[in-house]
Amino acid sequence: MAPSSAQERRPVSRRRWVLGALLGLVAVTWYLYPSTRPTEPDVQHGDPISYACSGDEPVRNVAVIGAGSAGASAAYYLRQYQSPCQPINITVYERNHYIGGRTTTVNAYDDPDYPVELGGSIFVQVNHNLVNAAREFGLSINNLQASGKLDTPEVLGVWDGEEFVFTQSDASNRYWNIAKLLWKYGYSPIRTQTLMKQTVGSFLKMYQPPYFPFISLSKTASDLGILGATAVTGEQYLETSGISSHFAHDIIQASTRVNYAQNLNQIHGLETMVCMATDGAMSIRGGNWQIFANMIAASGATLHLNTSVTSITKDTYSGKYTIETSTSPLHPAQDVPSSSVEETNYDTIILASPLQSSHLEFRPALPSPPAKIPYVSQHVTLFTSPYPLSRRYFNNPALMPTTILTTTTPPTPDEPDTLTSPPFYSISTLRTLIPPSTSRKQPEYLYKIFSRAAMSEPHIRTLLDIPAGEEADEHQQQEVFTWLTRKQWDAYPILNPTATFEDIRLVGNGKGEGGGGGGGIWYTSGIESFISTMETSSLMGANVARLVVDGWWDDAGGAGKVEKEGEGEEL
Numbered sequence: 001m002a003p004s005s006a007q008e009r010r011p012v013s014r015r016r017w018v019l020g021a022l023l024g025l026v027a028v029t030w031y032l033y034p035s036t037r038p039t040e041p042d043v044q045h046g047d048p049i050s051y052a053c054s055g056d057e058p059v060r061n062v063a064v065i066g067a068g069s070a071g072a073s074a075a076y077y078l079r080q081y082q083s084p085c086q087p088i089n090i091t092v093y094e095r096n097h098y099i100g101g102r103t104t105t106v107n108a109y110d111d112p113d114y115p116v117e118l119g120g121s122i123f124v125q126v127n128h129n130l131v132n133a134a135r136e137f138g139l140s141i142n143n144l145q146a147s148g149k150l151d152t153p154e155v156l157g158v159w160d161g162e163e164f165v166f167t168q169s170d171a172s173n174r175y176w177n178i179a180k181l182l183w184k185y186g187y188s189p190i191r192t193q194t195l196m197k198q199t200v201g202s203f204l205k206m207y208q209p210p211y212f213p214f215i216s217l218s219k220t221a222s223d224l225g226i227l228g229a230t231a232v233t234g235e236q237y238l239e240t241s242g243i244s245s246h247f248a249h250d251i252i253q254a255s256t257r258v259n260y261a262q263n264l265n266q267i268h269g270l271e272t273m274v275c276m277a278t279d280g281a282m283s284i285r286g287g288n289w290q291i292f293a294n295m296i297a298a299s300g301a302t303l304h305l306n307t308s309v310t311s312i313t314k315d316t317y318s319g320k321y322t323i324e325t326s327t328s329p330l331h332p333a334q335d336v337p338s339s340s341v342e343e344t345n346y347d348t349i350i351l352a353s354p355l356q357s358s359h360l361e362f363r364p365a366l367p368s369p370p371a372k373i374p375y376v377s378q379h380v381t382l383f384t385s386p387y388p389l390s391r392r393y394f395n396n397p398a399l400m401p402t403t404i405l406t407t408t409t410p411p412t413p414d415e416p417d418t419l420t421s422p423p424f425y426s427i428s429t430l431r432t433l434i435p436p437s438t439s440r441k442q443p444e445y446l447y448k449i450f451s452r453a454a455m456s457e458p459h460i461r462t463l464l465d466i467p468a469g470e471e472a473d474e475h476q477q478q479e480v481f482t483w484l485t486r487k488q489w490d491a492y493p494i495l496n497p498t499a500t501f502e503d504i505r506l507v508g509n510g511k512g513e514g515g516g517g518g519g520g521i522w523y524t525s526g527i528e529s530f531i532s533t534m535e536t537s538s539l540m541g542a543n544v545a546r547l548v549v550d551g552w553w554d555d556a557g558g559a560g561k562v563e564k565e566g567e568g569e570e571l
Contacts, residue, residue: 068101073541100289125280157401237269502526518551
């Protein structure tokens, strides 16, 4: 049965409420175990470099390959960090026809008035680059706390394939929810919150000197004591911190599965803690990609969409780079040939996408090419339907969730080493919509399913409460799916434990392969196996931009650099 026609469309995704509910599971710390939040980093990433202009600074030409979070941020922060008298030409190349990379939207009912996040859906309060950029560009922020309400309560459930091991309703008394949580899991929620603060607090120091900018992610993570979290699985990290396997299985693993499609015995401890840092979850109304579109616009870069960089050639005499690009028609069905163009005299190349997906040829070959990043291939299914989720499929629970996360089925005595899990990672009832182009103006549910394999329409039908038997006659003219779209993509890196991360600089400055300076070839995707989020990609883009600008000063031998007035401290 469809929701009431009097019900208004929800302006905010239920996914943000889901993450807020997960936060509520650990937020008892705020009531029972007060502690200080990690110090918020200075989002200026240290003082900008200043120069006393000499009038003969050379023009620096930079090519950024990729217009996702890392590429847009690299372009934006290059412009933020440059000296007023340091001329920079920035060109951004993006093989897709849109900005944002894995942060993109699709339109429900193929109507631009109904955008739905397909990729990166939320960011949180400690994501300072994204939060500050959204404010600077005047983008409309959907805050979790401002989420609209439905006529029926929103209910979060964690399903293990046989039963709901945890449910929580937004209609329940908050303190009653806390009491139930502590009764079931003891002090594990408190310990989780404390561990998350400590771990994320160490990471946030990477925004500030002396750690920012960092030329080696491995060394910086070691200096900050973070390798202890990345070198072990989430399961091991939680166990050594005194967090019960019961709470880890029911709650924390549900979060790692919905966020990264990985279980606690696979994902490393640092990313496990990132999954629990959901305070102040938010998104941009109309799509988070707008942050990165505004970054590129603010950088003044020349943008080439639908343009693949196919080769990068270094002139061994001048140290400059020539790139070759290929531009294809926006629509494959168009009978338009691809075009190839060469552009020369780039001083600096910033590769802001995984090397394996770039299909680049380097001349000469890279001395130490980064390893291939393994990714989780995830299926996303978005659809609208007049039918709610089925109680029957989920064994008729007393309280039927509107959003369902999943965890594994516990092993049995007969099969102690066997773990099974549901065929999907999550089912989210995002909001209700009024179909724009039909005579029937009853609201419909908008659903999103994350799964490891494609969900067939017959399978999806079993998840919905479609009348059967005698009731079917009056509903036989009602479509089950009024709109449906699918996407399979490499959504997340496989975040196995590791203590080493890829080099940030792939090729040095000048005629040789080594050396410093701001030229050469730089790489942002090494951070993917450390923490994979929109924010950390933005941080790495900013980090590379600062390293490049600092290197240009080194190239100039320090000429024109000024000191902070009254302190004699060089910037």
